[in-house]
Amino acid sequence: MLNTLLPILLFAALGLAVLGALRRVAMWRRGRASKVDLIGGLLAMPKRYMVDLHHVVARDKYIANTHVATAGGAVASAVLAILVHGFGLHNRFLGYALLLMTAVMFVGAIFVYLRRRNPPARLSKGPWMRLPKSLLAFSASFFLLTLPVAGILPENFGGWLLAVILGIGVLWGVSELFFGMTWGGPMKHAFAGALHLAWHRRAERFGGGRSTGLKPLDLNDPTAPLGVEKPEDFTWNQLLGFDACVQCGKCEAACPAFAAGQPLNPKKLIQDMVVGLAGGTDAKFAGSPYPGKPVGEHSGDPHQPIVNGLVDAETLWSCTTCRACVEECPMMIEHVDAIVDMRRHLTLEKARPRTRAPKSSKT
Numbered sequence: 001m002l003n004t005l006l007p008i009l010l011f012a013a014l015g016l017a018v019l020g021a022l023r024r025v026a027m028w029r030r031g032r033a034s035k036v037d038l039i040g041g042l043l044a045m046p047k048r049y050m051v052d053l054h055h056v057v058a059r060d061k062y063i064a065n066t067h068v069a070t071a072g073g074a075v076a077s078a079v080l081a082i083l084v085h086g087f088g089l090h091n092r093f094l095g096y097a098l099l100l101m102t103a104v105m106f107v108g109a110i111f112v113y114l115r116r117r118n119p120p121a122r123l124s125k126g127p128w129m130r131l132p133k134s135l136l137a138f139s140a141s142f143f144l145l146t147l148p149v150a151g152i153l154p155e156n157f158g159g160w161l162l163a164v165i166l167g168i169g170v171l172w173g174v175s176e177l178f179f180g181m182t183w184g185g186p187m188k189h190a191f192a193g194a195l196h197l198a199w200h201r202r203a204e205r206f207g208g209g210r211s212t213g214l215k216p217l218d219l220n221d222p223t224a225p226l227g228v229e230k231p232e233d234f235t236w237n238q239l240l241g242f243d244a245c246v247q248c249g250k251c252e253a254a255c256p257a258f259a260a261g262q263p264l265n266p267k268k269l270i271q272d273m274v275v276g277l278a279g280g281t282d283a284k285f286a287g288s289p290y291p292g293k294p295v296g297e298h299s300g301d302p303h304q305p306i307v308n309g310l311v312d313a314e315t316l317w318s319c320t321t322c323r324a325c326v327e328e329c330p331m332m333i334e335h336v337d338a339i340v341d342m343r344r345h346l347t348l349e350k351a352r353p354r355t356r357a358p359k360s361s362k363t
């Protein structure tokens with residue numbers, strides 16, 4: 001029975017993932033135009049991921065090794081699962097390859113689980129807490145389902161009860177990994193993160209380059225806004241970059257303003273931009289709030305002004321533009337560009353420069 005259901009399940013999940021991808025791309029395209037090398041960026045993306053991104057991730061050896069096993073195992077397992085269980089290529093060699101990759105992914109997922117048992121304060125909770133279980137469900141289910149393909153166990157081993165359990169495991173794992181990647185949830189970072197690396201607005205950062213200067217305003221284009229008032233005023237690849245955030249909180253831990261109790265947390269700021277991109281409130285944010293500002297009181301959408309809706313002006317003015325958040329971010333997100341863009345709107349369009357230092361919640 002599972003052999004009949006598996007292809008339907010896998011291709012239905014893939015179809016939903018494609019629909020979700022189209023929806024996400026439409027959301028990013030609400031932003032302003034930005035010139036990027038679309039094909040060149042896609043071709044450069046694997047190297048940017050393997051070298052530049054992992055250069056930052058490798059500062060935390062535990063999570064770097066865990067990520068190699070989990071992400072590498074997941075990508076290889078997904079491709080092999082589609083070949084073996086989707087297209088029905090019941091070849092012993094493919095079966096052993098899938099067994100190996102699901103085993104690697106399972107080991108990686110155990111380490112993700114251990115990290116999440118007592119997570120540091122900088123990590124977001126909420127849906128991120130279910131991710132290790134979803135990864136375990138995916139890898140364990142496909143491992144067991146593939147044993148007959150490799151000739152290790154007979155077809156229909158274990159009876160109907162095991163078949164039902166494995167079916168639930170596959171449904172859970174495939175939901176998280178396939179259509180969760182484009183519809184929302186922790187795996188969204190895999191899709192948005194890969195494209196963010198491909199179409200990064202500071203491509204000169206890759207290959208060991210530095211790019212820290214402020215981006216000039218385009219004064220030749222009379223239609224270009226002076227700074228950013230609404231989420232749709234960001235360029236499309238800035239919106240894409242916000243969507244790539246994994247809520248690891250490395251930026252939060254590095255931020256001097258957050259440490260000083262100023263009403264700024266760069267992780268929350270990026271998540272607020274994601275709320276602005278999709279529309280909604282910040283009530284579901286499961287991390288540390290801006291110091292002194294409770295979660296759940298801000299909301300926005302792509303067409304609404306950000307300041308006093310999603311974010312207060314004092315949050316933007318709390319930033320020292322030190323770029324510690326940018327340096328620490330494993331997804332290479334550009335917090336400072338976003339903050340400066342919003343400040344430019346306040347000063348150049350609203351004549352609202354910073355007048356006094358924001359209050360610290362620690363004084």
Ligand code: SF4
Nearest residue numbers: 255319320322323325
């Ligand atoms: S640039 Fe701003 S948000 Fe980033 S770490 Fe420095 S003070 Fe914090």
Ligand code: SF4
Nearest residue numbers: 245246248249251329
């Ligand atoms: S912005 Fe970067 S460093 Fe901050 S939580 Fe997101 S991924 Fe982590």
